[in-house]
Amino acid sequence: MQMHQTAGNDVLLDVRDLETxxxxxxxxxxxxxxxxxxxxxxxxxxxxxESGCGKSVTALSILRLLPKLTARTVGGEARLHGRDLLKxxxxxxxxxxxxxxxxxxxxxxxxxxxxYTVGHQIAEAVQIHTKVxxxxxxxxxxEMLRLVRIADxxxxxxxxxxxxxxxxxxxxxxxxxxxxxxxxxxADEPTTALDVTIQAQILRLIVDLKARTGTAVMxxxxxxxxxxxxxxxxxxxxxxxxxEQANVIDLFARPAHPYTQGLMRSVPDPRRGRQRRLPExxxxxxxxREPNVGCSFAPRCPFAIDICREKTPxxxxxxxSHAAACWRAEEVMGA
Amino acid sequence: MTLLSAPxxxxxxxxxxxSDIPRLARRHPLVLVGGSLLVLLIxxxxxxxxxxxxxxxxxxxxxxxxxxxxxxFGSDNLGRDVFARTIFGARISLVVGLLSAACAALAGLxxxxxxxxxxxxxxxxxxxxxxxxxxxxxxLAIALISLTGPGIGILIVAxxxxxxxxxxRLVRSVVLGVRERPYVEAALCGGARLPKVLWRHILPSTIxxxxxxxxxxxxxxxLTEAGLSFLGVGVPPEIPSxxxxxxxxxxxxxIAPMTIFAPGICLAVTVLAVNLLGDGLRDLFDPRAxxxx
Amino acid sequence: MNGPLLKVExxxxxxxxxxxxxxxxxxxxxxxxxxxxxxxxxxxxxxxxESGCGKSTVARLLMRLxxxxxxxxxxxxxxxxxxxxxxxRAWRRRMQMVFQDPHSSLNPRLTAGQVITEPVENFECLSRxxxxxxxxxxxxxxxxxPEMMHRLPSELSGGQRQRLGIARALSLKPSLIIADExxxxxxxxxxxxxxxxxxxxxxxxxxAFVxxxxxxxxxxxxxxxVAVMYxxxxxxxxxxxALFENPVHPYTEALIAAAPVPDPTRVRLxxxxxxxxxxxxxxxxxxxxHPRCPLAVERCRAEIPPLVPMADGRLVACHVxxxxxxxxxxxxxxxxxxxxxxxxP
Numbered sequence: 001m002q003m004h005q006t007a008g009n010d011v012l013l014d015v016r017d018l019e020t021x022x023x024x025x026x027x028x029x030x031x032x033x034x035x036x037x038x039x040x041x042x043x044x045x046x047x048x049x050e051s052g053c054g055k056s057v058t059a060l061s062i063l064r065l066l067p068k069l070t071a072r073t074v075g076g077e078a079r080l081h082g083r084d085l086l087k088x089x090x091x092x093x094x095x096x097x098x099x100x101x102x103x104x105x106x107x108x109x110x111x112x113x114x115x116y117t118v119g120h121q122i123a124e125a126v127q128i129h130t131k132v133x134x135x136x137x138x139x140x141x142x143e144m145l146r147l148v149r150i151a152d153x154x155x156x157x158x159x160x161x162x163x164x165x166x167x168x169x170x171x172x173x174x175x176x177x178x179x180x181x182x183x184x185x186x187a188d189e190p191t192t193a194l195d196v197t198i199q200a201q202i203l204r205l206i207v208d209l210k211a212r213t214g215t216a217v218m219x220x221x222x223x224x225x226x227x228x229x230x231x232x233x234x235x236x237x238x239x240x241x242x243x244e245q246a247n248v249i250d251l252f253a254r255p256a257h258p259y260t261q262g263l264m265r266s267v268p269d270p271r272r273g274r275q276r277r278l279p280e281x282x283x284x285x286x287x288x289r290e291p292n293v294g295c296s297f298a299p300r301c302p303f304a305i306d307i308c309r310e311k312t313p314x315x316x317x318x319x320x321s322h323a324a325a326c327w328r329a330e331e332v333m334g335a
Numbered sequence: 336m337t338l339l340s341a342p343x344x345x346x347x348x349x350x351x352x353x354s355d356i357p358r359l360a361r362r363h364p365l366v367l368v369g370g371s372l373l374v375l376l377i378x379x380x381x382x383x384x385x386x387x388x389x390x391x392x393x394x395x396x397x398x399x400x401x402x403x404x405x406x407x408f409g410s411d412n413l414g415r416d417v418f419a420r421t422i423f424g425a426r427i428s429l430v431v432g433l434l435s436a437a438c439a440a441l442a443g444l445x446x447x448x449x450x451x452x453x454x455x456x457x458x459x460x461x462x463x464x465x466x467x468x469x470x471x472x473x474x475l476a477i478a479l480i481s482l483t484g485p486g487i488g489i490l491i492v493a494x495x496x497x498x499x500x501x502x503x504r505l506v507r508s509v510v511l512g513v514r515e516r517p518y519v520e521a522a523l524c525g526g527a528r529l530p531k532v533l534w535r536h537i538l539p540s541t542i543x544x545x546x547x548x549x550x551x552x553x554x555x556x557x558l559t560e561a562g563l564s565f566l567g568v569g570v571p572p573e574i575p576s577x578x579x580x581x582x583x584x585x586x587x588x589x590i591a592p593m594t595i596f597a598p599g600i601c602l603a604v605t606v607l608a609v610n611l612l613g614d615g616l617r618d619l620f621d622p623r624a625x626x627x628x
Numbered sequence: 629m630n631g632p633l634l635k636v637e638x639x640x641x642x643x644x645x646x647x648x649x650x651x652x653x654x655x656x657x658x659x660x661x662x663x664x665x666x667x668x669x670x671x672x673x674x675x676x677x678e679s680g681c682g683k684s685t686v687a688r689l690l691m692r693l694x695x696x697x698x699x700x701x702x703x704x705x706x707x708x709x710x711x712x713x714x715x716x717r718a719w720r721r722r723m724q725m726v727f728q729d730p731h732s733s734l735n736p737r738l739t740a741g742q743v744i745t746e747p748v749e750n751f752e753c754l755s756r757x758x759x760x761x762x763x764x765x766x767x768x769x770x771x772x773x774p775e776m777m778h779r780l781p782s783e784l785s786g787g788q789r790q791r792l793g794i795a796r797a798l799s800l801k802p803s804l805i806i807a808d809e810x811x812x813x814x815x816x817x818x819x820x821x822x823x824x825x826x827x828x829x830x831x832x833x834x835x836a837f838v839x840x841x842x843x844x845x846x847x848x849x850x851x852x853x854v855a856v857m858y859x860x861x862x863x864x865x866x867x868x869x870a871l872f873e874n875p876v877h878p879y880t881e882a883l884i885a886a887a888p889v890p891d892p893t894r895v896r897l898x899x900x901x902x903x904x905x906x907x908x909x910x911x912x913x914x915x916x917x918h919p920r921c922p923l924a925v926e927r928c929r930a931e932i933p934p935l936v937p938m939a940d941g942r943l944v945a946c947h948v949x950x951x952x953x954x955x956x957x958x959x960x961x962x963x964x965x966x967x968x969x970x971x972x973p
């Protein structure tokens with residue numbers, strides 16, 4: 001495939017054939033089956049899909065933050081500058097997290113410690129990764145808060161997380177994540193819990209900071225609007241697989257996978273008329289506990305033919321920097 | 336994130352079928368061990384007259400005998416059969432333990448549910464409960480018994496009363512958590528009357544916690560009964576009970592150790608069985624508690 | 629029928645903060661302040677706003693799940709705020725609610741059939757057969773197969789659970805359904821299914837909706853009229869097309885501009901509004917939006933703007949964009965009356 005052949009110097013993270021399973025009492029859930037993608041230096045890669053499609057699991061698998069008892073990455077590799085993260089020792093992995101890859105989550109309150117001040121926590125993150133004195137680290141914390149445009153950072157460093165609003169906490173989380181200038185920032189639904197006006201501010205902040213620091217961003221979201229506003233390249237996931245990969249303009253102009261197409265059409269859009277029935281995707285997401293034959297979207301797909309139910313399609317090029325895992329991608333793009 | 340954050344579903348009560356039992360037993364061995372031990376003890380106690388001798392018959396010529404063929408555990412200082420007394424003592428311990436646990440659970444459930452739903456009742460009654468909790472169990476029980484004199488009935492009440500506040504508190508906290516749940520509000524919106532809401536939507540949620548707490552109360556009630564009987568304020572001395580036996584035999588530990596060990600070990604085993612069952616039930620109702628360990 | 633189906637007049641809700649045994653004055657959260665609107669039969673009124681604007685409290689006040697501090701809620705002319713328990717129960721049949729979270733709004737211990745027939749059984753006794761027939765009918769109405777009635781909620785998908793929530797609301801044949809963020813917790817494709825279901829039900833049964841949401845895309849799709857709330861007050865109330873095509877209140881404008889649009893060719897010029905929503909415990913003086921408003925003038929800091937009717941019939945509370953003239957200021961004093969002036973045709 002094209003994007004794999006160009007594994008040149010501009011590739012930051014190269015994920016290949018990632019497989020992650022969840023173990024239940026009596027069943028195995030194949031949360032990810034053969035995920036391959038790359039993140040290039042300084043780009044914003046969107047990962048979209050509905051709940052349970054494996055977008056968060058992908059991030060957690062790469063960072064090796066899956067719950068130890070119930071989940072395991074059983075295959076594949078995730079190379080950061082050519083080093084396979086999945087084979088590193090826990091010690092080395094800890095160094096990578098925060099230093100080279102940082103992550104922000106949907107609910108900042110769960111990742112901020114309520115008993116320490118925000119400044120203290122950012123300073124601590126700085127001190128873990130660089131050997132500086134406490135005073136220098138606190139000064140850095142204040143500088144980071146200013147960078148994420150928190151008003152009055154001198155005072156805010158002394159605030160506890162509960163003294164901040166949701167939007168401000170998410171800013172503080174971003175400050176903490178960026179404190180060690182990581183090369184890759186993984187943002188998992190960072191604005192989902194926020195109001196639209198605050199969401200607009202945070203999105204703008206992430207875009208601005210990315211432009212200033214050159215950090216690559218992997219942006220995980222369910223919201224196509226957010227993807228359209230922030231990302232350059234997009235991966236669409238369904239039932240633990242990547243079904244489409246394209247640059248953002250192509251993806252929205254000519255979706256090549258029926259799932260992507262269905263997803264886009266089911267978003268209410270007044271340009272297509274108000275008070276009208278929305279085109280819906282019939283049926284429900286498949287159960288990943290049961291083995292499936294053929295394309296996992298076939299039972300819901302209006303384009304499905306016999307081959308779709310028999311052979312699982314692989315991701316193939318359908319245009320310049322545009323790939324889809326669909327036997328009938330050409331027809332879909334024409335539709 | 337569904338895969339990661341989805342709560343582990345508890346076993347829905349009311350959906351269990353007989354065919355589930357082997358699977359559940361494999362997954363929750365504590366329930367199996369504690370439960371069968373308890374069932375065995377209850378069966379032995381009920382069937383006592385069939386195989387054990389007379390527990391009150393005194394034989395002054397056979398005092399403090401070591402175990403022998405006729406009296407498996409020997410005899411006590413009045414020449415009574417220790418084996419028979421231990422077996423009959425189990426009846427007292429189990430009856431008092433189970434009944435006081437049931438009383439405490441029922442009273443606690445009623446108080447807890449009403450307190451969880453009515454704020455004015457809550458303010459008054461829960462302060463009374465706090466007051467009760469601050470009095471040591473044994474002292475409160477002795478005070479209650481001294482009002483009427485010893486007897487099994489008053490003993491059960493005397494043990495149940497000090498245990499009630501803990502149950503009521505627990506039930507109240509469960510109710511407070513559940514009453515704000517949207518499905519309770521939905522029931523109100525659907526025009527359900529309050530008693531029905533309490534019965535159908537709130538009560539079932541309290542049952543798991545109540546059963547776990549009931550087991551704890553039962554274990555502690557058995558111990559309290561033994562303690563009270565040991566102090567001479569529990570079961571009247573003519574009725575054999577483990578507490579009575581330990582009390583009357585404590586002077587003869589060196590000569591006839593079986594007179595103390597038999598009731599003592601039985602007491603320990605019974606309490607252990609009940610506690611195992613309680614722990615097992617907690618794991619059964621809240622699978623997360625087990626995973627965390 | 630005369631008059632609107634639902635009429636809300638000067639609805640107000642203050643939550644006291646803690647019991648004030650030792651304090652003279654108890655601080656209050658001003659969750660809802662002087663809210664008035666009405667809903668016609670078969671119409672969809674959407675209430676939009678960000679978290680903390682009081683939109684969910686309005687829903688709970690309408691259902692009388694919380695008691696209002698002041699104001700009236702009239703259903704077909706009857707004030708339900710003053711009703712005793714039994715009379716209220718009867719009126720609840722006219723008005724039902726669909727909740728946000730399809731997981732926690734269904735009792736995990738009841739089967740689908742039990743959940744959806746329960747409201748009817750609160751009012752009449754059903755035989756086993758009648759109950760099954762009713763459950764099957766309701767399930768079919770929300771697009772589920774009748775076999776589902778024996779399933780527990782944990783055995784259903786999120787979309788199916790929300791369908792159950794809707795079936796439960798339909799069981800009493802209400803004329804008004806209040807949907808509090810009913811599609812917010814759902815994935816986009818499922819959301820489309822549920823929105824279609826709601827639209828179908830409205831067409832078939834003439835049910836009116838009060839649809840509460842923070843998602844402007846959804847609101848624009850299904851609303852006939854929209855009320856925008858900010859910090860407990862309605863700041864703009866207009867017909868849907870008018871509101872989205874030509875927002876008048878600066879907050880409405882910011883809200884619409886902030887919503888992400890799934891179109892990568894559109895370039896956002898700047899962040900529509902800075903700052904965050906102030907606390908409803910200590911709201912800003914005058915117009916609550918003035919600290920974030922690009923148009924704010926001195927008067928906005930001092931005076932709370934009244935809802936003023938504009939030429940096209942909409943109501944706007946803004947000193948700059950909708951200055952109250954003598955006549956309209958007088959009208960604003962009777963805001964409830966003004967609101968009925970823009971009842972949908």
